[in-house]
Amino acid sequence: MSKIDIRTAGSGTVVAGDYGNIRTAGSCRVVGDITCDSMHTAGSCHADASIKCAGEIKTAGSCHISGNVETVLMNTSGSCHVDGDLTADSLRTAGSCHIGGNINSKIEVRTAGSVHVGKSVHAEKLFCDGSLNVGGDCEAEEIRVCNPDVKGMLNGGSIEITLNQNSRECFVDSIGCGSIIVDVDISIKGKGHFFFKKSTSGMLTTNLIEADDAKLAHVRANRVRCKTAVIAPGCEIAILEYSDNVEISEEAKVGELVKI
Amino acid sequence: MSEELMTKKELLDMFGISYGALYRWKRKNLIPDAWFIHKSTVTGQETFLPRDRVIERVQTIMRLKDTMSLDEIAESFVPQKSAAATEKDEIILRGIADENQLEAFAAASGKAPPYRWHSLLELAVYAACGDYHAAQCAADFMTENEGEASLYIIQKNGTAISFCAGSFPKSGQGSALECRLVFSEGCEAEQYHLSEMINNLNEKLR
Numbered sequence: 001m002s003k004i005d006i007r008t009a010g011s012g013t014v015v016a017g018d019y020g021n022i023r024t025a026g027s028c029r030v031v032g033d034i035t036c037d038s039m040h041t042a043g044s045c046h047a048d049a050s051i052k053c054a055g056e057i058k059t060a061g062s063c064h065i066s067g068n069v070e071t072v073l074m075n076t077s078g079s080c081h082v083d084g085d086l087t088a089d090s091l092r093t094a095g096s097c098h099i100g101g102n103i104n105s106k107i108e109v110r111t112a113g114s115v116h117v118g119k120s121v122h123a124e125k126l127f128c129d130g131s132l133n134v135g136g137d138c139e140a141e142e143i144r145v146c147n148p149d150v151k152g153m154l155n156g157g158s159i160e161i162t163l164n165q166n167s168r169e170c171f172v173d174s175i176g177c178g179s180i181i182v183d184v185d186i187s188i189k190g191k192g193h194f195f196f197k198k199s200t201s202g203m204l205t206t207n208l209i210e211a212d213d214a215k216l217a218h219v220r221a222n223r224v225r226c227k228t229a230v231i232a233p234g235c236e237i238a239i240l241e242y243s244d245n246v247e248i249s250e251e252a253k254v255g256e257l258v259k260i
Numbered sequence: 261m262s263e264e265l266m267t268k269k270e271l272l273d274m275f276g277i278s279y280g281a282l283y284r285w286k287r288k289n290l291i292p293d294a295w296f297i298h299k300s301t302v303t304g305q306e307t308f309l310p311r312d313r314v315i316e317r318v319q320t321i322m323r324l325k326d327t328m329s330l331d332e333i334a335e336s337f338v339p340q341k342s343a344a345a346t347e348k349d350e351i352i353l354r355g356i357a358d359e360n361q362l363e364a365f366a367a368a369s370g371k372a373p374p375y376r377w378h379s380l381l382e383l384a385v386y387a388a389c390g391d392y393h394a395a396q397c398a399a400d401f402m403t404e405n406e407g408e409a410s411l412y413i414i415q416k417n418g419t420a421i422s423f424c425a426g427s428f429p430k431s432g433q434g435s436a437l438e439c440r441l442v443f444s445e446g447c448e449a450e451q452y453h454l455s456e457m458i459n460n461l462n463e464k465l466r
Contacts, residue, residue, distance in 0.1 A: 122287075139287045155283050178280030207305065210268070212280045222304060225269075227278065260269075 003037065016049065033067065050084065068101065085119075102136070109140075120152065146185075148172055148204075156180075163204060163218055174208040181215045184234075203234070265297065265308035266315075275318055288330045290321055290337065345374035346465070354464040356380060361387040368392035377465075378403060384461050388452055389413055394422035401426075402454050411452040424454065 003020035008028050016032025022039040030047035038055040041063055050067030051057065058075045068084035077094040085101035093111045103109060105123035113130045120136035128145040132138075137152035143159045150172040159177045163170065164185035182204055205220045214224060217232035224237050227244045231237065233251035240246065241258045248254055268282060285291045297308045317337075324333050351357055351373065357365065365383050366372055369392055375383060378399055385395035391413060398411040401424040409426025 137293075141284075141287070155287055157280065157284060157287075176279060176283035176286070178278070178284070210279045210283070212278045225279070 168202040170204045172206045177211045179213040180211045264311040266311040289334045345376045348373040357387045409454045414449045416447045
């Protein structure tokens with residue numbers, strides 16, 4: 001028996017079931033867990049449910065899902081709120097995205113705007129343009145983020161963190177990686193931007209960085225352990241342990257330097 | 261369970277590996293999150309690893325990494341993720357249960373071999389305690405949670421109550437469950453360490 005496609009316009013309700021393609025425009029309510037081949041919502045969608053999708057979930061406008069989401073592709077623009085876990089091969093968000101549980105992605109997470117994750121993020125690639133706030137650990141092979149706030153560990157193969165004028169103070173509990181580069185946004189480097197005074201970017205504060213290679217600027221750390229390090233101006237590092245070589249700018253503060 | 265601990269630095273030096281490699285193995289679950297133990301020291305918060313277990317694990321990883329992918333190696337450490345089922349002869353051969361226990365289990369559970377990992381755990385607990393419903397409860401509990409846990413069976417006047425309790429650390433942070441049990445006269449209580457039973461079962465399945 002072929003699955004039913006659903007199309008709602010204006011105000012509509014989708015009840016629990018197994019569907020083909022779901023298209024909603026206007027205000028849509030989902031009541032009960034659903035599985036589907038694809039789901040596109042435009043306008044406001046409120047699901048008191050978990051959703052399992054074999055293809056793409058695309059939301060535009062405001063979307064609130066109280067359960068878990070499991071899908072191949074997830075593409076959100078506007079505000080998207082999932083109370084449970086989000087599992088997707090690929091997640092793209094533009095706007096504000098709030099996941100109460102974990103994000104598990106086999107391929108990539110690409111966000112523009114603000115992202116708030118209650119628990120942990122596991123992905124192959126994590127590219128966030130905007131803010132990233134994670135309640136647990138954040139792990140990916142390749143990480144490129146701005147202004148991260150991570151209560152657990154930031155664990156990546158290669159990590160690139162850019163601090164810009166919105167960064168205030170960012171906090172990451174600990175960082176473990178192959179290579180890490182922390183730098184300020186190039187547009188506010190140097191003598192100062194037209195409207196902003198020089199170095200209005202905040203600091204990245206962390207307890208511990210353990211890396212093979214570290215290139216740090218505007219980092220405040222209790223301890224850094226690495227093979228090689230380049231410590232640029234704006235850094236305040238209490239203890240720096242290195243095994244191969246280290247380059248420290250005169251405008252950086254390193255409390256204790258230890259070769260191991 | 262107090263176990264000798266080592267620092268990450270000691271591990272890296274011992275095997276000539278880098279932080280990049282260690283953290284990649286942590287991401288891929290080759291070294292479980294629960295093995296990274298936070299403790300306060302004079303130098304501040306430090307992370308330690310269980311010495312014997314992590315040395316054995318890294319030796320295995322180093323041996324296998326040229327012939328298997330990291331994902332394949334990770335799966336081999338977690339038999340419960342494997343879809344393979346074990347036949348009756350294999351179960352007896354590996355010392356998981358004997359003929360009599362298998363027959364009793366099949367009758368109690370209504371399931372015949374071959375058994376997947378979840379049923380093998382039920383079988384192992386049933387062989388230890390003789391109560392199928394308790395074994396079922398324990399297997400379900402340990403499938404949902406990963407950590408140190410025990411099955412408790414309390415009996416009085418022919419009535420048994422069984423429950424599971426455990427402590428399940430979130431990654432990097434310790435957590436402890438305090439549980440006080442008070443038994444009135446005429447009560448018998450048995451405790452079965454489920455995490456140990458799981459380790460034994462996985463050892464036998466390797």
